[in-house]
Amino acid sequence: AKSESLKDMDYQNAIVATWFRYAGTVNVIKGRTEAMDKLMADYFREVAYPVNDAETVVNLIQMVAENKFASTSLQKVVFDAINSRLASVNFLENIILLKEEVYRLCGDNKTELFYLRHYVDVFIKSKYHTQYAIESYAALKEKNFQLLEKRISKLEENEKIAERESIKLKNSMQLSNKETEDLFKIAFR
Numbered sequence: 001a002k003s004e005s006l007k008d009m010d011y012q013n014a015i016v017a018t019w020f021r022y023a024g025t026v027n028v029i030k031g032r033t034e035a036m037d038k039l040m041a042d043y044f045r046e047v048a049y050p051v052n053d054a055e056t057v058v059n060l061i062q063m064v065a066e067n068k069f070a071s072t073s074l075q076k077v078v079f080d081a082i083n084s085r086l087a088s089v090n091f092l093e094n095i096i097l098l099k100e101e102v103y104r105l106c107g108d109n110k111t112e113l114f115y116l117r118h119y120v121d122v123f124i125k126s127k128y129h130t131q132y133a134i135e136s137y138a139a140l141k142e143k144n145f146q147l148l149e150k151r152i153s154k155l156e157e158n159e160k161i162a163e164r165e166s167i168k169l170k171n172s173m174q175l176s177n178k179e180t181e182d183l184f185k186i187a188f189r
Helices: 008-020 034-046 051-065 073-087 091-106 112-125 131-173 177-187
Strands: none
Touching (some): 034 051, 091 131
8 A cells, every 4th residue: 555655544445445355254255244344334433434435445345356447546455455365375275274264164165176266266357456566476476376276186186086986986896687696695595
């Protein structure tokens, strides 16, 4: 926000929108939630946040959640701040931890592959807008994207191997008519 020379309430709105983008969100795939809206409303009320600025914050979060086009400096700063997570050093580890946390909280047992594929879509749809974000995050984001694709390939290959093994096991357990007949003869002697 400072690198784009945001001042006063624009600066504050960028910070607050970034804070609340995932606040109260259990499953990041869902976007905005009632819990997020309640937390924001409580915060706005407690600090007497100006109504117009509160509306700006809500609109910024909605834009990011829907991946709308960022045209103003404020929008670009918020998009970049929120999407900076894609350049996290521990990005893949965070996805696995996120998957486990969603399971713990909601009982939603989606596979790691499900989350990885979701984030491929997020990577493809997101870009950095400000010079600061491009310089600070773009290279690591690209590296994380490559790691993500590599991990997906590995998991998909493991799924194929497991499927082939399952078919082999199933086929090896099927008995021919003669073998079934012999088994019944032995069992009923």
